[in-house]
Amino acid sequence: MNILDKIIARKKQEISDSKTIVPLQQLKDSEFFARKTCSLKESLTSKSGIIAEFKRQSPSKGIINDTISPLEVVSAYEQFEASGISILTDKDFFGGSFEDILQVRNHINIPILRKDFMINEYQFYEAKGMGADVVLLIAACLSPQQVHEFTQLSHELGLEVLLEIHTEEELKHFNSEIDLVGINNRNLKDFKVDLQHSVNLKNQLTENILSVAESGIYHMDDFKYLKEKGFDGFLMGEYFMKHENPGNKFSEFISNVSI
Template identity: 35%
Template sequence: MSVPTVLENILARKVEEVAERSARVSLSELESLAKAADAPRGFAQALLTQAKKKQPAVIAEIKKASPSKGVIREDFVPADIAKSYEKGGATCLSVLTDIDYFQGADAYLQQARAACKLPVIRKDFMIDPYQIVEARALGADCVLLIVSALDDVKMAELAAVAKGVGLDVLVEVHDGDELERALKTLDTPLVGVNNRNLHTFDVSLETTLDLLPRIPRDRLVITESGILNRADVELMEISDVYSFLVGEAFMRAENPGIELQRLFFPERGGPVVSGSTLD
């Protein structure tokens, strides 16, 4: 399997991270914590319900930094951002938990989920069943499986573990080959198409539009990266894509929730209802 160097480095670090964490907290201990966690909030169902109404289903991302952009948001309080997103009309949240490359933290996921009623996906590089159980123990409602980071056997194994602990799965693809593997290996209804080329880091919404005809109608297409303005949103909606994962465009805004509303629900007009310290 050929993967870009940045991803290779991240995955190598994940192997070390899993070893370090499992030495501190055993898998059986994690499984007990997962069973005691709050019930899942229904990540996939929330998206499917919204998309069926042909209304924007927005997965709003809480992300402090990235390897390519460095720190994206200095004023970073996950609980306040989560509240702002909820008021702005988000359907779900995505929270980065990778420490070394995205300056994320497990606590950010817990803080964000506790501050709102939205389902949350743990956005990280999943390579081991330990991380899946850990996600549920943290309170996550869904996990991300990145096809370019996994072989088919591992992908199927992680999806089975996720199902066993009550987590939904969002599978992420970047091209036609990855899409074919995802559709063959997994039965999750959530298919994320990342518009960012992993080799060049260029972003093109054509990636989603090109792959769209190859995705069965019983799967929900989520377009990821590159949604920056109303024209981008309308381009997708014309093509019957109503589910979006957006991070950086919101994170760079003074008030992420108001930016979400401006981009996806302009007909509502006016500021987001006050109550968040970000208002």
């Protein structure tokens, strides 16, 4: 069983428990459920193109930064022209929580991506209820039919969809209703990073679809290379979060990027 299989097995149990504790109607009655969402598609093309991530830990890196508050980090990200914010809500493997989104939602005005392993309809109502604007659909743990159904549900709830792929086979998960396609530079099954592989996949996408390079961007040269190859957005977390002050690191990075 690889790490992705372990995560999904745990996620199924987590969802089952959550449904018992918080009924669907309670999610619909929550503070942010009626909130009008922001568009990441629009924000990507009007600001830096960077979706800056708040992430405490990961299965491949262990603890990255578990001492700084989400609000402090994401407020700085917004101040220095991030196009959007990605927040991990998986607890067991990434140290995240719903509270990380809830505590910042009223304080920032750019789109928030709920980054988690979305495998059940219930999670989309959770995302809407916690104030997310975008959800991540990971092709590696979904069928093309599930991607289609979850995309329709997301749009019914006013959420945009970022579809994440890593292989040519996963290109089959794409459908015309998808808002953005993320190409993960890191293989979720063995965590190896290959930027050229991502570029090859991007070149097979429909021309008018916005593409986001995800993960494994560790240097300015990586960023520039992917930008030159035509990526519209860049999801970056570890590069900033591994520093004592992620906001300052983000500011430093942005000062070297032509916006």
